[in-house]
Amino acid sequence: MTGNTEDEATALASTATAQSSGSKRGPSIADVAVAAGVSAQTVSRVSNGHTNVQEATRRKVEDAMRLLGYRPNRAARALKSGRYTTIGIIMFTLSSVGNVKTLDAITQAASEAGYSISLIPMPDPASSKFPAAYARLREQQVDGLIIIFDAHLSDKADLTLPMDLPTVVIDSTPDHGYTVVDTDQAGGARQATELLLGLGHATVWHIGGPATSFSASHRAAAWRETLNEAGIEAPPILYGDWSTDSGYRAGMTLASRDDVTAIFAANDHMALGAMRALHEMGRKIPQEVSIVGFDDLDESSSFWPPLTTVHQSFQTVGSLSMQLLLEQIMGAPAPSTQLVPTRLVVRESTSYPHR
Known part of the structure; x- marks a missing residue:
């Protein structure tokens, strides 16, 4: 044991033995204080992370805690500090790669800050279920709330977010005065569309995600606006549901048209499905049709050909959300919308039109 004499080690061991042979209750602050030869107040300071304790004394107390198996009473600490070191998370899907990566970043950031996570997944943002999920989290006494909600809050008239709890919303409209963290969706779509137009394509077709997203x-709005600014009337959108199957169906429709030379898909999975359809229809990529995705999945560089796509950092979105939530918990004012920049990753699925 660091910093203890042999006599001190013997005293600690004796205390531990007495503790185990006596009552079944767990070791208390008083037990640790006796074992370490310090006051109960000093043990409390160490267990609460206070800095006004000499390093040698801190080591003695920590050694005594480890030997006795002492764990600070979390409920008592929360009662004293007003914080429970738990963050509530409500997610409306766990099937999305982006949501899972965002959740992973949140949990890592929370762990580094000494917080645990209480997660409630929901199949959809139905207003009848959200209040119950929120009530469950309040019963678990969370310090703050993160909602991963790829939908328009304004479309859910009955959905009321808590006003008495620090809250951060990911992927949604900033209609309700809450802190919103989001990827720069419009900026990324503009980059994709401008790339294809800059290569000389007469227009860019779009495979969009769900209309409710x-x-x-x-x-889609940024794609259309970019075309209009170039004096081009946007062609009709083919809607998908983020899946490769929906991208394949849209791709079959587009592959049958000779006037289609450039496609911007709203995510990489739909781009992959469209690429399969183009291959099956004998349309060469990128010689006959160029295609751009959005997400930059780990596998996108292994598509055939490797996919040009818009990179969005789910890691940054998750960690930034946690940072802003912790700042609110500590009393900082809630900021407004925070956009995380995107960047275009150009690979072999795009080129100038060859005819």
Whole structure:
């Protein structure tokens, strides 16, 4: 044991033995204080992370805690500090790669800050289920709330977010005065569309995500606006549901048209499905049709050909959300919308039109 004499070690061992042979209750602050030869107040300071304790004394107390198996009473600490070191998370899907990566970043950031996570997944943002999920988290006494919600809050008239709890919303409209963290959806879609137009394509077709999706609608709006600014009337959108199957169906429709030379898909999975359809229809990529995705999945560089796509950092979105939530918990004012930049990753699925 660091910093203890042999006599001190013997005293600690004796205390541990007495503890185990006596009552079944767990070791208390008083037990640790006796074992370490310090006051109960000093043990309390160490267990609460206070800095006004000499390093040698801190080591003695920590050694005594480890030997006795002492664990600070979390409920008592929360009662004293007003914080429970737990963050509640409500997610409306766990099937999305982006949501899972965002959740992973949140949990890592929370762990580094000494917080645990209480997760409630929901199949959809139905207003009748959200209040119950929120009530469950309040019963678990969370310090703050993160909602991963790829939808328009304004479309859910009955959905009321808590006003008495620090809250951060990911992927949604900033309609309700809450802190919103989001990828720069519009900026990424503009980059994709401008690339294809800059290569000389007469227009860009779009495979969009679900009409109810906040992310999809912003990407589609930026695509359309970019075409209009170039004096090009946007062709009709082919809607998918983020899946490769929906991208394949849209791709079959587009592959049958000789006037289609450039496609911007709202995510990489739909781009992959469209690429399969183009291959099956004998349309060469990129010689006959160029295609751009959105997400930059780990596998996108292994598509055939490797996919040009818009990179969005799920890691940054998750860690930034946790950072802003912790700042609110500590009393900082809630900021407004925070956008995480995107960047275009150019690979072999795009080129100038060859005819």
